[in-house]
Amino acid sequence: MGEEADGDGRGDAAWREAAAWIERNGGRVHPALQYDGALRRVYLGDLGEDDYRSGNGPQPAAVDAGTALLEIPDACLVTLHSVEADESFGKSLFGAVHSLSANNDGGGGTGEGGLYHDAQDVILALFLAYLREQLGRHQKQRQSPNDACVDASDAPWLFYRPYLATLPSVHSSESSACLLPRQWPAATLKRRLEGTSLYRRVLSEQRGLRREYELVRKAWLDHHASIGSEKEGSGEIYPFPPFIHYDGAMAALTSRGFAGMGLDGVDALVPMLDLLNHVRGKADGESAADDVVEKRGESDASGPDVRYRRYSRDCGEEGGETPSKRQRTEEDANNTAQCQSGTGGVRVSAARQLVSGSELHMTYGAKGNAALLGRYGFCIANNVEPDGSCNDVLELDIRPGEKPVELQRGPKAYSYAPFVRALDLCRDASCGEDGWDEEEVDEGLDAFLDSCENGFDGDEKEEEEDDVGGFDEYLYNAQSNADATHSGDSHLVSMKRDLNALVKLKEVLRSAKAGLQNNSLLRNESPKGNATDEDRYCTVLVRSEIQTLDFYLAAVDALNRLLLRHREKRPTRDENRAQDPEMKSMEEKSNNQVDWEQINALVNTYVSIRYPGIDI
Numbered sequence: 352m353g354e355e356a357d358g359d360g361r362g363d364a365a366w367r368e369a370a371a372w373i374e375r376n377g378g379r380v381h382p383a384l385q386y387d388g389a390l391r392r393v394y395l396g397d398l399g400e401d402d403y404r405s406g407n408g409p410q411p412a413a414v415d416a417g418t419a420l421l422e423i424p425d426a427c428l429v430t431l432h433s434v435e436a437d438e439s440f441g442k443s444l445f446g447a448v449h450s451l452s453a454n455n456d457g458g459g460g461t462g463e464g465g466l467y468h469d470a471q472d473v474i475l476a477l478f479l480a481y482l483r484e485q486l487g488r489h490q491k492q493r494q495s496p497n498d499a500c501v502d503a504s505d506a507p508w509l510f511y512r513p514y515l516a517t518l519p520s521v522h523s524s525e526s527s528a529c530l531l532p533r534q535w536p537a538a539t540l541k542r543r544l545e546g547t548s549l550y551r552r553v554l555s556e557q558r559g560l561r562r563e564y565e566l567v568r569k570a571w572l573d574h575h576a577s578i579g580s581e582k583e584g585s586g587e588i589y590p591f592p593p594f595i596h597y598d599g600a601m602a603a604l605t606s607r608g609f610a611g612m613g614l615d616g617v618d619a620l621v622p623m624l625d626l627l628n629h630v631r632g633k634a635d636g637e638s639a640a641d642d643v644v645e646k647r648g649e650s651d652a653s654g655p656d657v658r659y660r661r662y663s664r665d666c667g668e669e670g671g672e673t674p675s676k677r678q679r680t681e682e683d684a685n686n687t688a689q690c691q692s693g694t695g696g697v698r699v700s701a702a703r704q705l706v707s708g709s710e711l712h713m714t715y716g717a718k719g720n721a722a723l724l725g726r727y728g729f730c731i732a733n734n735v736e737p738d739g740s741c742n743d744v745l746e747l748d749i750r751p752g753e754k755p756v757e758l759q760r761g762p763k764a765y766s767y768a769p770f771v772r773a774l775d776l777c778r779d780a781s782c783g784e785d786g787w788d789e790e791e792v793d794e795g796l797d798a799f800l801d802s803c804e805n806g807f808d809g810d811e812k813e814e815e816e817d818d819v820g821g822f823d824e825y826l827y828n829a830q831s832n833a834d835a836t837h838s839g840d841s842h843l844v845s846m847k848r849d850l851n852a853l854v855k856l857k858e859v860l861r862s863a864k865a866g867l868q869n870n871s872l873l874r875n876e877s878p879k880g881n882a883t884d885e886d887r888y889c890t891v892l893v894r895s896e897i898q899t900l901d902f903y904l905a906a907v908d909a910l911n912r913l914l915l916r917h918r919e920k921r922p923t924r925d926e927n928r929a930q931d932p933e934m935k936s937m938e939e940k941s942n943n944q945v946d947w948e949q950i951n952a953l954v955n956t957y958v959s960i961r962y963p964g965i966d967i
Contacts, residue, residue: 357448358621364387369622372427372513378696379422383414384711386626393626394710409800414705428696429511429620430613431471434478437507441478447571448474451563457845465566467559468601471618473567476604479594486515507816514622519605522600529729531602533557546866546897548746548755549721556725564597606727612661614853618906621659621697629723630655630712630721631731631742655702655714662698719759720892730888734895739949740765743826743895749776749859760897760946761901763953768955770906777855778848843961846914850962853911857904863899867893902946909954916966 366386373380384836385396395414414420425432434441451465485508508515519530532540532553544550569590592600602619613619631654705711715723719742720730734742740761747756756773759765867873872890882890958965 357540365513366623366626369513369517373421373557376424376426378424378427379419381414381418381420383707384420390711391626392628393623395514395705395707413707414699414701416703418701419661419698420701420711421701423621423624424695425614425694426696427514429475429479429514429621430475431617433507433616434474437478440481443571443574444474444477444481444566447567447574448477450570452503464599466563468563472601472604472608473563475608475618476601477567477592477597479600479603480592483515483518483521483600484592484596498751514620518603519599521595532607532725532728533560534598534602540872544870544892546623546863546868546870547721547889547892549725549892549940551719552746553725560598560601561594564594573876607696610784612659612696617696624659624697624699624713627657627711627713629715629727629729629731631714631717631734631736655710656711657699657713659697659699659713661695663695672855675757699886703836717742720788720888720895721745724888726894727779728888729884730891730895731890736761738762741895741899741946743892745863745899747773747859747863747895749773749856758899758903760899760949762949763956765900766906766949767956770903770958771905772857773856774849774852777852777859810903832945842965843918846918847963850911850914853907853914857907857911860900860904860907864897864904867897867900881933902950906950906953909950910957913954913958917962920948 363386365388369383370380383395384393399539411715434444448466451470455887468476485506489506532544532549533556535543540550540553544553571591606627607620609619609621609624611618612621630878715727717736718726720734721744723734724730736742738761741759745757745758748756749756753776756776757772758769870893872886873893
């Protein structure tokens with residue numbers, strides 16, 4: 352995630368300069384922390400050696416849990432406060448963006464309306480792009496003032512130069528060094544991701560990003576009625592940053608931004624902390640050899656190595672919870688001077704004892720591989736939680752004009768809601784008109800929640816944007832299936848509808864699987880030594896989505912056989928499975944008893960709620 356190393360890979364120059372900058376502004380960097388630019392990792396140096404920066408003598412053999420590793424003062428964070436403090440560009444940017452934010456289509460949408468991203472993200476990304484553009488102009492002019500004496504309000508690009516040097520370089524769309532899928536050339540994007548749900552999302556993101564950039568640029572130019580904004584009294588011109596810088600800045604913000612870690616709860620870019628790589632826990636019984644550990648992603652049973660939170664010099668730590676993201680108020684706008692005073696910031700501490708040579712990881716959250724690849728540029732094989740749920744989410748289009756169904760394989764607490772919604776969308780429009788009374792709805796919901804032994808037990812997964820449905824979706828799906836609570840003929844009518852819906856759903860799932868199997872990475876898989884990192888990551892994603900489709904195909908077949916057995920007195924489920932070549936082949940291919948336990952639990956839960964009283 353950082354620049355290349357400057358020699359031996361230890362004590363990267365950009366890291367050292369950023370550490371010195373942070374300490375000049377009242378922060379602290381633990382002397383044992385080092386950065387390897389070639390491997391892009393933060394680690395503890397040889398703790399028995401002398402401090403490589405200040406010569407403070409031998410270090411202990413280990414860093415104890417709770418030891419402060421980084422203290423990043425507010426003055427060094429890039430937040431909305433930083434934007435407001437900039438008279439030449441920042442303040443006018445607020446007006447331009449907020450004039451459009453009322454038409455925001457919600458982020459992650461089609462990009463056909465107003466802003467594609469959140470207005471605050473757009474402001475921060477454009478300000479970061481502006482800093483990088485101005486720094487590039489400064490460096491071309493070969494000016495070299497003493498940066499230690501530069502006032503951020505006079506030349507913020509010089510003040511933030513040590514931080515900007517730790518960000519990935521800006522590349523054109525034709526460069527092979529682009530990290531995120533939306534920055535890949537069209538042919539490369541299609542070759543790697545065609546057939547995946549991420550492919551459609553990336554195409555939408557490309558359109559949305561370009562559109563919002565042009566909208567804000569036009570609003571800003573209209574506000575200034577010229578190509579550039581003249582800094583009062585100096586004659587200097589600060590033009591609107593080019594799209595290539597905005598593209599790179601938004602990539603940096605979405606991959607490195609920390610929600611609520613700035614003063615008064617605004618989002619922030621946190622120097623040095625944003626160089627730590629991702630880690631998630633392994634499922635029970637999984638060994639380290641089962642994982643793809645590639646630069647920025649790792650799976651480890653021990654979890655993250657660090658914890659971070661806000662601190663205040665006057666009040667100590669500001670609590671363990673991340674402040675909630677909220678809209679700016681007039682009072683917040685008056686706090687800009689306070690954020691530069693060095694009275695608070697972000698403190699990073701060791702989560703457990705760390706020994707010499709340890710790489711430091713934090714968690715980006717329980718994110719699926721589509722989100723990891725789209726936002727951070729990497730994937731993790733076997734992206735499974737200890738409870739057996741896979742973090743990967745496949746967006747499946749079933750009915751035109753309807754929101755895609757987010758398929759997730761795992762225990763019924765994760766797979767039930769998407770399975771039911773997918774069936775709902777596959778039923779004929781007339782199938783949902785029978786209605787039900789409120790008492791039956793409540794009973795159906797209670798029955799579902801009571802049946803989820805594996806879910807909502809106090810150890811819930813972390814929330815993630817755009818990836819996992821919440822309680823409202825469970826409520827919707829439980830209600831949508833509460834109409835079948837009778838016996839006899841009503842069961843037979845409902846079963847006929849379900850069987851028809853299962854046929855349709857199977858067609859949709861098979862079509863999606865065929866598209867993935869046609870992906871060029873699977874058809875023309877390169878030898879391990881010849882494949883690029885990006886090709887390997889995309890192959891992980893494609894295979895995971897195929898596995899998710901197989902999970903739901905197996906659930907469809909299992910439910911179909913169970914309903915047919917009850918309606919037509921067919922053989923038992925075990926006899927059916929033994930007689931059906933397709934089911935037997937799928938089971939053998941899976942080689943994962945946990946998956947079949949999850950599938951059976953999903954199907955049994957569906958039947959017990961929709962058809963109470965029948966033998967399953």
